Amino acid sequence: MTYAITQTCCSDATCISVCPVNCIHPTPEEPDFGRTEMLYIDPKSCIDCGACADACPVDAVFPVDSLPASQREYGPINAAWFADRETGPAPAGPNFHAWGEPSFDRTLPSDFGPLRVAVVGTGPAGMYAVEDLLLHTSAEVTLIDRLPVAGGLIRYGVAPDHLATKRAGDTFARFHDHPRVRLLLGVEVGRDVTADEVAAHHDAVVYAVGAPAGRRLGIPGEDLPGSICATTFVSWYNAHPEVAADAVGLSAERAVVVGTGNVALDTARILVSEPDALVSGDIAGHALEALRARSVREVVLLGRRGPEDAAYTRSELLALKHLPGVELVVDDHDPRTGAAIDGAEPGDRAALLRGVTRKTVDWTAPPPPDSRRIVFRFHSAPLEVSGDEAVRAVRVTDGASGADGREIPTGLVLRAVGQRGLPVSGLPFDEATGTVPHEAGRVEGMPGTYVVGWIKRGPSGGIGANRTCAAETVGALLDDAVHGRLEAPVAPAKAFQRLVRRRNRRVVDARGLAGIERTELAMGRRDGRPRVKLATLPELVEAARNGRRRIPG
Numbered sequence: 001m002t003y004a005i006t007q008t009c010c011s012d013a014t015c016i017s018v019c020p021v022n023c024i025h026p027t028p029e030e031p032d033f034g035r036t037e038m039l040y041i042d043p044k045s046c047i048d049c050g051a052c053a054d055a056c057p058v059d060a061v062f063p064v065d066s067l068p069a070s071q072r073e074y075g076p077i078n079a080a081w082f083a084d085r086e087t088g089p090a091p092a093g094p095n096f097h098a099w100g101e102p103s104f105d106r107t108l109p110s111d112f113g114p115l116r117v118a119v120v121g122t123g124p125a126g127m128y129a130v131e132d133l134l135l136h137t138s139a140e141v142t143l144i145d146r147l148p149v150a151g152g153l154i155r156y157g158v159a160p161d162h163l164a165t166k167r168a169g170d171t172f173a174r175f176h177d178h179p180r181v182r183l184l185l186g187v188e189v190g191r192d193v194t195a196d197e198v199a200a201h202h203d204a205v206v207y208a209v210g211a212p213a214g215r216r217l218g219i220p221g222e223d224l225p226g227s228i229c230a231t232t233f234v235s236w237y238n239a240h241p242e243v244a245a246d247a248v249g250l251s252a253e254r255a256v257v258v259g260t261g262n263v264a265l266d267t268a269r270i271l272v273s274e275p276d277a278l279v280s281g282d283i284a285g286h287a288l289e290a291l292r293a294r295s296v297r298e299v300v301l302l303g304r305r306g307p308e309d310a311a312y313t314r315s316e317l318l319a320l321k322h323l324p325g326v327e328l329v330v331d332d333h334d335p336r337t338g339a340a341i342d343g344a345e346p347g348d349r350a351a352l353l354r355g356v357t358r359k360t361v362d363w364t365a366p367p368p369p370d371s372r373r374i375v376f377r378f379h380s381a382p383l384e385v386s387g388d389e390a391v392r393a394v395r396v397t398d399g400a401s402g403a404d405g406r407e408i409p410t411g412l413v414l415r416a417v418g419q420r421g422l423p424v425s426g427l428p429f430d431e432a433t434g435t436v437p438h439e440a441g442r443v444e445g446m447p448g449t450y451v452v453g454w455i456k457r458g459p460s461g462g463i464g465a466n467r468t469c470a471a472e473t474v475g476a477l478l479d480d481a482v483h484g485r486l487e488a489p490v491a492p493a494k495a496f497q498r499l500v501r502r503r504n505r506r507v508v509d510a511r512g513l514a515g516i517e518r519t520e521l522a523m524g525r526r527d528g529r530p531r532v533k534l535a536t537l538p539e540l541v542e543a544a545r546n547g548r549r550r551i552p553g
Helices: 014-018 051-055 074-081 124-136 168-173 195-200 230-237 262-272 285-292 314-321 335-342 465-482 493-503 510-527 537-546
Strands: 003-005 061-063 116-120 140-145 181-185 204-207 227-229 254-258 298-302 326-331 357-359 372-377 382-386 393-398 403-409 412-415 449-451
Touching: 003 051, 003 074, 014 051, 051 061, 116 124, 124 140, 124 168, 124 465, 140 493, 181 493, 181 510, 195 204, 195 493, 204 465, 227 230, 230 262, 230 285, 230 412, 254 262, 254 403, 262 298, 262 314, 262 372, 314 326, 326 335, 335 357, 382 403, 449 465, 510 537
Parallel strands: 116 140, 116 204, 140 181, 204 449, 227 412, 254 298, 254 412, 298 372, 326 357, 326 372
Antiparallel strands: 003 061, 382 393, 393 403
């Protein structure tokens, strides 16, 4: 019996580091690492030791023979990756790991005092940098986030029905109350303190602020009520405190999602899932109520290009194929779509659509009554969102006829065409790429200032991709420290905390964060759910202050 890696793979390579026979690829030394959708286990060399399953932070590794029906495809998917592919030879000797620590030197001189480093952002990128610093140096870390709760995209970006993926946050949470960490949540650089003030109180500053803005379509009508960015929708169903409970309306029978990436598929899946199936996750209470009362029965996914160029990963498409009570349809309006599916190689994305119903959809008719479905419409670009006071329809190109006026009636349009970073107060910014200009993580023209994650490399790669990204940045920081390129702080460590608390009386520390955690878990026990998230800033701050918020009932 061999093991297989499944849907929730985060690609952080923890499994690779514990495999005794080098059967998991690509490794961080191989060119494909960071470019594949997930990691893969070679069934020919797997020895069934289970070390990878024990080490996986997101429970993505299982014996092939015990995979449930919804994940059985992952056995062949793992095996297919190794077909006609050369991988490195098996390592010699027991307990030899093909992948160890990153190759840069972490050894600081024995008389080198502890560095004082500020990390701005508590998502995966920032926390991999924190982990790197704490485990390999004697650094003291000030961990800052503008929200009063930690987690970043793990808390507010991962779909609420992907609880296994969210478990990566448990790995990071162990550092929140580390003796060399000072947690300052609810603090915004540029509002409460300046970038210069943060830099003056630390040897180095690492910015891990992500890419929070959604890209625009640039078409008429995209700002009509009922047309919103998919990132807003994701934040809404994840109880982000900066998105109001009434920010999304679900009164339309048909929703149109522009895009075919993983975010687009996540939004489609949530919109048509049975609410009772979502109760076992940490979806926002207001979103659960809205989904129970919803009218949405059909979601249309618009792809500008064909299925061979779709941006989703195989795992996200497979999740749609196994969604109970939901029909998956490919609109066969353009002959190129069917040709791409039929002619695809077994490992191609388009091949996964074989067996999915293909038919030309009549958009003048309402969605089928008493049923739910997701429709892929490829070779169809949005031209205009129409309506008087709210969204009424989307006009799209029609590849089959060459016309540019096909209209799809809808009352909800979600734009899922990518994300971009926003300018960071006090740092240079490249408007074209939506990133901070840098060299190996070093911010241009600002010694002692670094970036990591999406604000560094753009919005690409999942949770695990941030591990190697953080390793590069931390390596650059330590190299600068050893060679005397960092300026010493101008004030003692506690001076920064006093400065922050003078300007912001609502700062949340590690004890406050623990209070939020206890409150949400207690509310979850009351409602028979894993957790009920506090969805507003006042609720979060109150729970942090009180240690444990009184749970009614």
